[in-house]
Amino acid sequence: MWGLIVALISGALMSVQGVFNTGVTKQTSTWLASAWVAFSGFVVAFVLWAIFERQQAGIMSLTKVDNKYMLLGGVIGAFITWTVITSMSSLGPAKAVLAIVICQLLVAYLIELLGWFGVEKVDFQWSKLIGIVVSIVGFIIFKWEK
Secondary structure, eight states, X not given: OHHHHHHHHHHHHHHHHHHHHHHHHHHSOHHHHHHXXXXXXXXXXXXXXXXXXXXXXXXXXXXXXXXGGGGGHHHHHHHHHHHHHHHHHHHOHHHHHHHHHHHHHHHHHHXXXXXXXXXXXXXXXXXXXHHHHHHHHHHHHHHOOO
16 A cells, blocks of 8 residues: 555656646756756755665665666656656646656566566566556547547
């Protein structure tokens, strides 16, 4: 239950953040807004790490990460911020988030099916594919203009 609550909070925060970032972009630029998001996020995360987790994992533990490509999350995060801002300004918040979530679901399922990035491989299930297709149909209905 806790995981579901945190996931719902995450979705809500992502939607609000996307709107905020798009608003900043309208007054500055996309990459400057993305840089601000990354920098301010870094400061908050670093302070919270220093307060709560410094004893658990020192900064040098980053050098011990097995698959170094896993350290590219921040780089990917910069492009996530840019794509969210760009899609929200083009589609509007609701349509952009719906498309983003559908793509997240599709890619996450592929990662599980193929066992990419060290994720435990799962068996194909038609019900999950049908769920994704229903989501896509829902997006088409949601986007439909009279």
